[in-house]
Amino acid sequence: EVQLVESGGGFVQPGGSLRLSCAASGFTFSNFWMHWVRQAPGKGLVWVSCINNDGSRTNYVDSVKGRFTISRDNAKNTLYLQMNSPRAEDTAVYYCARGGSTPHWGQGSLVTVSS
């Protein structure tokens, strides 16, 4: 069974840093692109970033470029999102998701940016 489990969420001050992790199991992690998607309270889904199979290619939504970094460790079957200099508008539930034709999503991790 495919499982994606996010962790690392919580409270962070504006300008601080936080790293989200997503542990994958039930499939060959290194065969798939991986994504982060977020959902602010009461709002819709917004794609944040993606990374290719071997980690050599990354893409970001404009609003997080230069502040967030996506990475992966295929030996540990884990996806990461390093959030630097977060802003109040980054407050959201962050979901990791598997790419490819058959999507799978995690349950999400809440990040609250507040002083």
Added chain:
Amino acid sequence: QSVLTQPPSASGTPGQRVTISCSGSSSNIGSNIVNWYQQLPGTAPKPLIYSNNQRPSGVPDRFSGSKSGASASLAISGLQSEDEADYYCATWDDSLNGWVFGGGTKLTVL
């Protein structure tokens, strides 16, 4: 402002058939597969339709998807009260090099 356009709301009575539209462009829906997600209150989005018209195991055949050109649609037949949820369409965008989503449609079962 979402890249894909969905109606913000839809409604129907139990047993009815409801359709939710999703409009995009040649750089997204027009050249890539479409997925649909169902999100019940307080829960993570659940894949409902993938690759335009395929259902994951466990999804009832009351749910169906279709795509034509740069538009897609989700149809729900035999509407049930438990279908009350938010529905999102999604696809890859070749210009943005990332996923794009519709703004979501809130389905109410009257």
